[in-house]
Amino acid sequence: MTGLRxxxxxxxxxxxxxxxxxxxxxxxxxxxxxxxxxxxxxNHPPGFLSTHPAFxxxxxTDCTPCHGGDLTGGIANVSCFTAACHHGxxxxxxxxxxxxxxxxRAPGASGFASCRICHAADFSGDGAGVACSDCHGVPAPHxxxxxxxxxxxPTHTNTDPANAPVCAACHFPGSPNNPAGHPPSPAPAGxxxxxxNSTLCHGAESAPHLLGATWRDPTSASFHGLxxxxxxxxxxxxxxxxxxTLFDGGSATTRCSDCHTAAxxxxxxxxxxxxxxFPGYVPSHRNSSSQSTTxxxxxxxxxxxxxxxxxxxxxxxxxxxxxxxASVACHPGGPGGANHAVPFLAAAHTQATQTTxxxxxxxxxxxxxxxxxxxPPGCRVCHAAGSPLTLTACSSCHASPPGGGTGAAxxxxxxxxxxxxxxxxxxxPVTCATCHNGLGTGSQAHYDRANARTGSNxxxxxxxxxxxxxxxxxEAAGAPAFTASTFSCAGVSCHGGLARSGGNPGTPLNWxxxxxxxxxxxTSCHASGTAQFNSYNSGRHTNVGAHVSNGCTSCHDxxxxxxxxxxxxxxxxxxxxxRNTVRTAVQYNGTTCNPGAGGITGCHGQETx
Numbered sequence: 132m133t134g135l136r137x138x139x140x141x142x143x144x145x146x147x148x149x150x151x152x153x154x155x156x157x158x159x160x161x162x163x164x165x166x167x168x169x170x171x172x173x174n175h176p177p178g179f180l181s182t183h184p185a186f187x188x189x190x191x192t193d194c195t196p197c198h199g200g201d202l203t204g205g206i207a208n209v210s211c212f213t214a215a216c217h218h219g220x221x222x223x224x225x226x227x228x229x230x231x232x233x234x235x236r237a238p239g240a241s242g243f244a245s246c247r248i249c250h251a252a253d254f255s256g257d258g259a260g261v262a263c264s265d266c267h268g269v270p271a272p273h274x275x276x277x278x279x280x281x282x283x284x285p286t287h288t289n290t291d292p293a294n295a296p297v298c299a300a301c302h303f304p305g306s307p308n309n310p311a312g313h314p315p316s317p318a319p320a321g322x323x324x325x326x327x328n329s330t331l332c333h334g335a336e337s338a339p340h341l342l343g344a345t346w347r348d349p350t351s352a353s354f355h356g357l358x359x360x361x362x363x364x365x366x367x368x369x370x371x372x373x374x375x376t377l378f379d380g381g382s383a384t385t386r387c388s389d390c391h392t393a394a395x396x397x398x399x400x401x402x403x404x405x406x407x408x409f410p411g412y413v414p415s416h417r418n419s420s421s422q423s424t425t426x427x428x429x430x431x432x433x434x435x436x437x438x439x440x441x442x443x444x445x446x447x448x449x450x451x452x453x454x455x456x457a458s459v460a461c462h463p464g465g466p467g468g469a470n471h472a473v474p475f476l477a478a479a480h481t482q483a484t485q486t487t488x489x490x491x492x493x494x495x496x497x498x499x500x501x502x503x504x505x506x507p508p509g510c511r512v513c514h515a516a517g518s519p520l521t522l523t524a525c526s527s528c529h530a531s532p533p534g535g536g537t538g539a540a541x542x543x544x545x546x547x548x549x550x551x552x553x554x555x556x557x558x559x560p561v562t563c564a565t566c567h568n569g570l571g572t573g574s575q576a577h578y579d580r581a582n583a584r585t586g587s588n589x590x591x592x593x594x595x596x597x598x599x600x601x602x603x604x605x606e607a608a609g610a611p612a613f614t615a616s617t618f619s620c621a622g623v624s625c626h627g628g629l630a631r632s633g634g635n636p637g638t639p640l641n642w643x644x645x646x647x648x649x650x651x652x653x654t655s656c657h658a659s660g661t662a663q664f665n666s667y668n669s670g671r672h673t674n675v676g677a678h679v680s681n682g683c684t685s686c687h688d689x690x691x692x693x694x695x696x697x698x699x700x701x702x703x704x705x706x707x708x709x710r711n712t713v714r715t716a717v718q719y720n721g722t723t724c725n726p727g728a729g730g731i732t733g734c735h736g737q738e739t740x
Contacts (some may be wrong), residue, residue: 235290243297288365292326299324302331349412358421376440400455474578513581546643558698568598602701607663618642626656627663653683670740686715
C-alpha cells in the first residue's frame, strides 16, 4: 500500500502467543461495533483472520495500538501487510489490472470490504493516507460512472456479487448514484443486499438488458446476440456459474444452455462471416469482443492448452464438424494465423465489399499495398491497378476485357480480346473461360498469377496462360494450343491451324499486333481438303486453278455470309447453308452454275458443280 513499508513475515500465531500478556495490557479489547479484537489472554480469537474484515473496518484505529500507527508492526511486531494478509508494498499495485481485480473478488483476503480496512469505510483515506478518490475521481473503490463497459475496460459486470453489502452504502434504492428507476420496485425492508434482488440497481423485473420477445428476435437490432458478443463472461454472472464452463443458470432463472444446447453460450455453428445490418443476423464469433477472456471459458485459446471443456473444439483445430455442418478448419496456423484458408479462394474474398472488408478483413489487411502486420498482404499487392473495393469487376487488375493501350503491361494487354468477345453478338458463346479455362476469379491458378508477393512472381507468364475448352477443338491433328513465342493460336475450330497473316502460306497471326480482313483473307483461316471443321471440301473447290486462284469472293457474297459467318463456332455444323452465300451472278441452282451468263468476267458458262 502506498506510503507503508512491509516487514519480513513473522510466525503470526507464535508472536501473538508470546506477546499475549503484553497485548492484554496494552491493546484494545473491543471495537465500536462491540466485537472482540483480543481475548482476555491477549490473543486474537479463533478465526480472526477470516472474520475481522467484517467488524474492524468501522474503525481501523482499533488496530493501531498493537500494530502501530502505520500498521506495519508496532509493539506486536506483526505487520498487517504481509503476503498472508493485506497487499503490502506491491510495486504495481496502482495498476488497475492488479488492485482492481483484487478488489472485485469475493470478500476475504480481497473484495471491497478489505479496501475499507485501510482506506476507511467511506474510502476517504484513513490509516493508508490514500483516498480512493485520489485516483478514481470519486469516493468509491471503482472508476467514475459509467462503469459498465465490456472487459477489459473498467466494468462492474465481473465484480463478485458478494461485494453487494459494500455497494449498498452508495447504491441503495432511490440513491442518486443509481440510474433513474433502478430498481423500479425496491425489495422489502430488511432484505440482504444483492446485485439482482432489487436492493441495489437490478432485480427480476429490471435486468441489465431487455426482456421478452424482442431480446430473442434475431431480426431485431436489439437482439441479445449483439450484447452477448461484447462479453459472454458478463452473461455468465447471471445465467451460469462464473469460474466454471457452465451457462445453465445462476441468479437468473433463464439458462443459456436451454436454447444453445450444444455450445452452451452461443449457437452451435459460430464460424461464418457476420453481417452488420438487420434483418439478416448471422451468428459469428468473428466480431465478438473480449475473446481472450470469454473464449477461454471453454476453449483452448492458447495453442496446446488443455481446454476447460474437453468437448469444446480447440480454436486451432484443423478440422472440426458438428451436427449442423461438415468439417471446417478453425485457426490451424496457430495464434496469429489467418482465420481462413491460404490461398483464400472463397466468395468472401472475391466478392468482398467495403462493408464486409471493414467488419472482417480490416483486422489484418488494408486495401493498399501494406497491412498492419508484416504477414498479411495488402489488397494492392495483387490488385495492382487499384483497390478492389472501388475498382470492381476485374478492373482492379485489368479492364474486362483487357484494354490497355500501347505499351500496356500484363495483365491488361488488349490484343484481340475485344474482337473475340464480340463473337457473342454473332452467336458464338465466347467468354474469358473459353480460352482461359480454369484460370478465372476464385481459382488457384488465378490467385497464383495475381500474387506478387516474394517468391510468387515466377508464376506470372505474360501474356497469360491459355487453356481452351474442348468444344473449340477443330478435330484436326493436335489439340488447341497457344504458342507464346509467336503469340498465335492453332487447332481451334474458329480458324483451324492457320490464322496466318496475309493468307496461306504466311507468318502466324500475332494475337497482340496481327490484323486480319475476314472479308478478303479467307485462306488465312480456311484450308482446302483437311479434316478440320472449317475446311472446304465440296464440289470443285479443290480445282485450285479454276476457282481458288480467283479468290473466294468471286463466288461468295460477304454480305450474304455475314449473318452466319461466326455463328456457334463451337460446333462442327454450318448454321448457314453455304449455297445461300453464293452471289446471285453465279446463277447457282444447287447443281449447276453459270457465272459467265451472270456477267462475271473471265468465268465459264454453265457447268455442273
